[in-house]
Amino acid sequence: MKESNTPGLKAFFIKILNSIVWVLIWIMSGVTGGIYFKLGFTNGKPVMYTILFYTVMVVTLFFLISYLYKNWKNG
16 A cells, blocks of 8 residues: 555544544534433423533533644644
8 A cells, every 4th residue: 555645644634533523422412412311401390400411511512622622733
């Protein structure tokens, strides 16, 4: 197999794929918790569950953005 002329191209595409995968995991966990387990709605249950769900989603979004920022800045 022939090596590419551009050094670091493979690492760059792996970094792109890792970023896409982590964002999709975050989105799918939010959709699963919010819609499938009905944590995003307040239909007949305490509002505290909904507030806790959205708080966790915002906090994990902050961690995801900081991870992606550090990952791309170090590259």
